[in-house]
Amino acid sequence: MSGFKTTLIDCQACGRRIMVRAADAERGSIACSHLGCGAVNILSAAFQYDENIVHGLPAFGKLTYLGDSQLIYPLQFGRNTLGTSDACTVQLNRFMHNGRCYISRRHCTLTVTFDKWTGQLRYHLQDGAVDNQAQTHQYSLNGTRLNATPLQKTEIVDVENGGIFTLGGVDSFRLSHYVIPSAMLDTYKVELDFNPDRTQ
Known part of the structure; x- marks a missing residue:
């Protein structure tokens, strides 16, 4: 994942901070390394919609x-x-x-x-x-x-x-x-790089 910067997220199970590296982001998950936790956090790719869609409405x-x-x-x-x-x-x-x-x-x-x-x-x-x-x-x-x-x-x-x-x-x-119809929205969907604020 080009340009990815190492970042910290909160573990969804224990709440403690975990360091996410490029390899984790590419894999789409990271296991919490804190003693007694080990929960797998799913890292979701973020997306948004191109606002140019409004020109065709x-x-x-x-x-x-x-x-x-x-x-x-x-x-x-x-x-x-x-x-x-x-x-x-x-x-x-x-x-x-x-x-x-x-x-x-x-x-x-x-x-x-x-x-x-x-x-x-x-x-x-x-x-x-x-x-x-x-x-x-x-x-x-x-x-x-x-x-x-x-x-x-x-x-x-x-x-x-x-x-x-x-x-x-x-x-x-x-x-x-x-x-806006979902079929039209799908054509304006823009995938973003991994967003550390979005985990499942």
């Missing part, structure tokens, strides 16, 4: 308005600014309630990223959005809730598939993740 998820399931808003990879302003990445309708709209012009930010370890997209929600002119983060007037829990001003949270967030306390949306 047909979609990046969508939001469905719970007040009208026909209203669907597609998401893009990266930062999605949600609000009623035409400058938003996802321009929402001005939903009126007793003559008033509770969604801010730039209400919240939903960022879509790729997790190279799981091979799936992740969705991060934050109240407010960056004002491009002032280069400051402006928060919404009426707040953002995820599954009925209010987001704190500086909080960024992961939204699970099917998660519901409410803007302004009134208008709710369901997030549908785009799930």
Whole structure:
């Protein structure tokens, strides 16, 4: 294994440190040398997924308005600014309630990223959005809730598939993740050199 550096791992049985050499990594296992242990530790090769996979994806998820399931808003990879302003990445309708709209012009930010370890997209929600002119983060007037829990001003949270967030306390949306097919993922799998932090 070219370029392998001798490293230490914790034995999975006794917890004491074991020195792993290139020959051990190539073999894929190492026996604990401590007196009274002798447990065989399986050394797993690490892998990740090439993030270039995102360039071939047909979609990046969508939001469905719970007040009208026909209203669907597609998401893009990266930062999605949600609000009623035409400058938003996802321009929402001005939903009126007793003559008033509770969604801010730039209400919240939903960022879509790729997790190279799981091979799936992740969705991060934050109240407010960056004002491009002032280069400051402006928060919404009426707040953002995820599954009925209010987001704190500086909080960024992961939204699970099917998660519901409410803007302004009134208008709710369901997030549908785009799930990357396993057959496609397999073509973007990248084997890494032995990772000492990964043992079975």
